[in-house]
Amino acid sequence: MDWETVIGLEIHTQLATKSKIFSGAATTYGAEPNTQACEVDLGLPGVLPVLNEQAVLMAIKFGLAIGAEIPKRSIFSRKNYFYPDLPKGYQISQFELPIVNSGHIEIQLADGTTKEVGITRAHLEEDAGKSMHEGFGDQTGIDLNRAGTPLLEIVSEPDMRSAKEAVAYMKKVHSIVCYLEICDGNMQEGSFRCDANVSIRPKGEEAFGTRTELKNINSFRYVEQAINIEIERQVDILEDGGKIEQETRLYDPNRNETRSMRSKEEANDYRYFPDPDLLPIQIDVELIEKVRNQLPELPNAKKQRFIDEFNLSDYDSGVLTAQKEIADYFEDCVVITEGEAKLSANWINGELSASLNKENKDITESPVTPKMLGSMIKLINDDTISGKIAKQVFEAMWNGEGSADSIVERKNLKQVTDRGVIEKLVDDVIANNPIQVTQYKATPEEKKEKLIGYFVGQIMKKSQGKANPKKVNELLIEKLDT
Amino acid sequence: MHQSTLAQLSTALESNQISSEELTRHYLERCKQFNKSLNCFITINEESALTQAKLADIQRKTGDATPLTGIPIAQKDIFCTNGVKTSCGSKMLDNFIAPYDATLVRKMNLAGIVNIGKTNMDEFAMGSSNETSFYGAVKNPWNKETVPGGSSGGSACVVAARLSPAATGTDTGGSIRQPASLCGITGLKPTYGRVSRYGMIAFASSLDQGGPMTQTAEDAGLIMNVIAGFDERDSTSAEHPVDDYTARLNDSIEGIKIGLPKQYFSEGLDSNIAELIQEGIKELEKLGATCKEIELPNTELSIPAYYVVAPAECSSNLSRFDGVRFGHSCENPRDLSDLYCRSRSEGFGKEVKRRIMIGTYVLSSGYYDAYYLKAQRIRHLIRLDFQKALADVDVIAGPTATGTAFKLNEMMGDPVSMYRSDLYTVSANLAGLPAISIPAGFVNNLPVGMQLIGNYFEESRLLNIAHRFQQATDHHKAIPEGFE
Numbered sequence: 001m002d003w004e005t006v007i008g009l010e011i012h013t014q015l016a017t018k019s020k021i022f023s024g025a026a027t028t029y030g031a032e033p034n035t036q037a038c039e040v041d042l043g044l045p046g047v048l049p050v051l052n053e054q055a056v057l058m059a060i061k062f063g064l065a066i067g068a069e070i071p072k073r074s075i076f077s078r079k080n081y082f083y084p085d086l087p088k089g090y091q092i093s094q095f096e097l098p099i100v101n102s103g104h105i106e107i108q109l110a111d112g113t114t115k116e117v118g119i120t121r122a123h124l125e126e127d128a129g130k131s132m133h134e135g136f137g138d139q140t141g142i143d144l145n146r147a148g149t150p151l152l153e154i155v156s157e158p159d160m161r162s163a164k165e166a167v168a169y170m171k172k173v174h175s176i177v178c179y180l181e182i183c184d185g186n187m188q189e190g191s192f193r194c195d196a197n198v199s200i201r202p203k204g205e206e207a208f209g210t211r212t213e214l215k216n217i218n219s220f221r222y223v224e225q226a227i228n229i230e231i232e233r234q235v236d237i238l239e240d241g242g243k244i245e246q247e248t249r250l251y252d253p254n255r256n257e258t259r260s261m262r263s264k265e266e267a268n269d270y271r272y273f274p275d276p277d278l279l280p281i282q283i284d285v286e287l288i289e290k291v292r293n294q295l296p297e298l299p300n301a302k303k304q305r306f307i308d309e310f311n312l313s314d315y316d317s318g319v320l321t322a323q324k325e326i327a328d329y330f331e332d333c334v335v336i337t338e339g340e341a342k343l344s345a346n347w348i349n350g351e352l353s354a355s356l357n358k359e360n361k362d363i364t365e366s367p368v369t370p371k372m373l374g375s376m377i378k379l380i381n382d383d384t385i386s387g388k389i390a391k392q393v394f395e396a397m398w399n400g401e402g403s404a405d406s407i408v409e410r411k412n413l414k415q416v417t418d419r420g421v422i423e424k425l426v427d428d429v430i431a432n433n434p435i436q437v438t439q440y441k442a443t444p445e446e447k448k449e450k451l452i453g454y455f456v457g458q459i460m461k462k463s464q465g466k467a468n469p470k471k472v473n474e475l476l477i478e479k480l481d482t
Numbered sequence: 483m484h485q486s487t488l489a490q491l492s493t494a495l496e497s498n499q500i501s502s503e504e505l506t507r508h509y510l511e512r513c514k515q516f517n518k519s520l521n522c523f524i525t526i527n528e529e530s531a532l533t534q535a536k537l538a539d540i541q542r543k544t545g546d547a548t549p550l551t552g553i554p555i556a557q558k559d560i561f562c563t564n565g566v567k568t569s570c571g572s573k574m575l576d577n578f579i580a581p582y583d584a585t586l587v588r589k590m591n592l593a594g595i596v597n598i599g600k601t602n603m604d605e606f607a608m609g610s611s612n613e614t615s616f617y618g619a620v621k622n623p624w625n626k627e628t629v630p631g632g633s634s635g636g637s638a639c640v641v642a643a644r645l646s647p648a649a650t651g652t653d654t655g656g657s658i659r660q661p662a663s664l665c666g667i668t669g670l671k672p673t674y675g676r677v678s679r680y681g682m683i684a685f686a687s688s689l690d691q692g693g694p695m696t697q698t699a700e701d702a703g704l705i706m707n708v709i710a711g712f713d714e715r716d717s718t719s720a721e722h723p724v725d726d727y728t729a730r731l732n733d734s735i736e737g738i739k740i741g742l743p744k745q746y747f748s749e750g751l752d753s754n755i756a757e758l759i760q761e762g763i764k765e766l767e768k769l770g771a772t773c774k775e776i777e778l779p780n781t782e783l784s785i786p787a788y789y790v791v792a793p794a795e796c797s798s799n800l801s802r803f804d805g806v807r808f809g810h811s812c813e814n815p816r817d818l819s820d821l822y823c824r825s826r827s828e829g830f831g832k833e834v835k836r837r838i839m840i841g842t843y844v845l846s847s848g849y850y851d852a853y854y855l856k857a858q859r860i861r862h863l864i865r866l867d868f869q870k871a872l873a874d875v876d877v878i879a880g881p882t883a884t885g886t887a888f889k890l891n892e893m894m895g896d897p898v899s900m901y902r903s904d905l906y907t908v909s910a911n912l913a914g915l916p917a918i919s920i921p922a923g924f925v926n927n928l929p930v931g932m933q934l935i936g937n938y939f940e941e942s943r944l945l946n947i948a949h950r951f952q953q954a955t956d957h958h959k960a961i962p963e964g965f966e
Contacts, residue, residue, distance in 0.1 A: 045575065080845070087806075
């Protein structure tokens with residue numbers, strides 16, 4: 001049977017506030033266990049939460065970025081359950097009235113078309129601490145540093161139809177929250193993670209199948225793998241005449257399988273009710289407008305601007321704008337080159353991107369700064385160096401050997417453009433290759449171009465790549481054809 | 483010395499007739515002497531109180547003093563006090579030394595008040611007789627066979643027996659006013675949000691409010707001047723400007739309109755008490771007040787609504803007592819669920835468990851709408867009843883409690899009767915209004931309290947009426963036999 005996959009994602013975005021959502025403790029990642037947990041985070045008797053306004057502003061930013069409605073009033077609720085890393089025995093979250101209602105995000109599919117994914121809601125909540133099962137014998141250690149870190153949970157509609165779409169959506173949300181600077185986007189540290197709701201149904205069927213929830217996946221690659229393996233599992237079950245259990249499952253990347261965590265029957269009754277310790281969040285139109293005016297240019301708008309302003313291809317522009325830092329790098333570079341957008345894009349999406357990937361570095365860690373790259377591109381443009389030599393220069397810059405100018409100077413890589421010098425090289429090569437010259441002359445005009453490459457290669461070799469290829473070509477043809 | 487009011491002691495300290503150290507030593511002696519028979523303290527802070535007293539004497543000398551610098555006050559054991567055991571009357575917190583001060587405690591410390599000890603209370607403030615305390619029942623100094631009321635029973639007893647010039651209490655459904663009534667003292671529950679709840683161990687967050695328990699309204703005003711005000715650590719505390727709560731004490735009450743709710747004088751009320759309250763009201767009329775009967779039609783619904791909302795909030799508030807980070811933790815747990823079950827089963831008493839069960843039930847999916855939501859709607863109706871009434875009258879007067887102090891153990895087997903005894907007090911909590919109980923006389927040698935309920939943030943007006951009443955009467959001056 002032909003099956004159709006239905007996927008909805010719940011993305012947990014750690015908001016980049018300095019302090020926690022309901023206390024003054026710092027949110028910095030990686031501190032010694034329990035050094036960033038104050039009396040409020042520990043849930044000591046008598047303590048009370050006070051809402052961090054920055055978290056509210058960040059949630060509003062996100063809502064506006066996805067064209068969502070920001071209700072005038074939203075409330076916090078308590079989600080009650082017992083767990084050792086949940087100090088109060090309840091999580092402060094939002095249930096009935098979330099801060100962000102129904103928006104949408106456009107994603108690009110592999111075939112180049114776009115698709116709109118609905119966002120049901122986004123709500124504020126506090127993160128729990130961490131249970132540590134290693135290093136405590138038969139006991140469990142608790143680290144409450146993360147407890148109370150603000151999260152924005154972004155819940156999508158079940159609009160995605162494949163793991164690839166889910167990843168494209170997740171990447172887009174990632175890009176947006178990073179553009180908005182409301183999340184550091186660091187997935188290894190858990191700042192951006194998701195739960196995936198996955199079900200399948202016979203193609204053409206309208207009713208949804210029973211879904212399973214895959215918990216806490218923190219990489220794009222794992223999301224794709226987890227969903228695909230879960231789809232396979234569900235297809236196998238249904239095709240064997242079985243039934244899908246509604247349950248929560250955990251993805252194990254080491255074995256590439258999903259495992260049951262708890263079934264619907266074991267599910268908690270969270271006994272949600274409005275948190276009496278917190279007042280409703282009231283948001284007036286002025287505040288919304290103020291935040292709207294502070295919104296940065298978002299990925300889609302930037303992409304379109306790059307196409308219009310720099311005459312870039314849809315593809316180049318898309319790659320450059322996927323990450324804000326890359327887009328910034330590009331624009332800085334273009335300024336240095338005095339407007340050489342196409343070459344800048346090629347170098348960033350080509351050589352630079354390859355080098356970053358090879359060393360698993362982010363563009364912000366690139367040893368080659370936009371200024372360095374821009375200056376090098378200028379040297380290409382004014383014929384100081386050839387494109388080929390530029391690769392050498394780039395590599396030297398990458399290895400920390402200084403600016404393009406100094407490398408070219410030191411290594412004597414300046415392109416030879418002097419007619420006399422090139423003429424001498426051309427003459428030498430013609431003189432040393434009589435057979436090839438004869439062959440060339442005998443070749444019909446339309447096939448001559450192919451042969452000329454041989455002579456160019458020889459000349460470039462002799463000049464250690466420094467001869468201006470255009471001039472070499474001109475002179476060669478001139479000489480060979482006479 | 484101990485027959486003096488807070489205000490008189492303040493004057494004595496001010497004029498150097500006495501030092502805080504002398505005063506504190508005197509009260510400490512009384513505390514130690516009488517606590518054995520009354521069981522009103524969980525902790526007596528002998529050492530730290532004397533240190534505070536000596537410091538206060540220095541502050542008095544250097545002129546760096548407030549009116550209450552050097553005055554000993556007892557804290558209900560629900561307020562977190564840095565470095566001091568804060569048990570909330572529960573085995574669960576028998577080993578809990580609070581690592582921080584509640585805002586109320588911090589403000590009192592800053593004012594130079596001496597914290598003489600932590601008073602006994604119903605476990606987690608759940609009870610109306612102080613019999614649910616892990617530390618045993620408190621005795622009413624007027625008759626040791628009877629209860630002092632609850633949950634701030636220890637505080638009421640301490641003030642009535644003059645073991646401390648004043649004490650603090652908390653009031654979720656009457657826990658300041660009812661024990662004040664049963665022990666013959668003055669107890670003020672301020673407007674919800676007037677006094678910070680930070681560091682006050684939560685029972686029902688939307689109802690809890692701390693306040694003073696004193697001999698007189700004037701004393702209550704002096705304490706309010708220290709503890710009232712917005713606290714950035716409590717989002718539900720009010721940014722409303724704070725009064726000088728002693729400034730209007732002597733204002734005339736000529737022309738003040740007093741509403742007498744029909745529902746507060748109905749058949750449930752002991753006729754002797756009704757008579758005393760009527761006499762009290764006549765006294766107010768003599769002072770120039772005018773009275774009229776009013777309606778609070780949803781009064782009967784206040785008890786069921788309260789006993790849904792309060793347990794619901796408590797079931798969630800008490801989840802943090804799980805044996806993991808602080809408080810009672812069971813021996814050798816087999817696994818996580820065993821740790822939770824046994825720590826909580828062993829740590830909580832019967833009444834607390836009952837309320838956690840009720841609260842958990844009413845919040846469960848499928849029952850939420852029928853209980854919790856409906857109770858919230860009733861709460862809204864009750865608030866509207868008061869708004870309507872207070873548009874017409876300045877304050878509402880009536881009895882505080884349905885009866886006088888009852889015998890120890892008399893009601894423990896009948897929680898519903900116990901709950902019903904909160905009939906006149908819970909409404910003010912549900913509506914968030916300020917209310918005060920003041921001594922109005924005696925029935926069979928047991929004190930009776932009269933309650934005044936005011937409009938939001940009108941504590942000054944309540945204190946003004948109460949003060950004028952106390953200027954004209956002597957009920958509040960009576961001291962139980964053996965404690966003079």
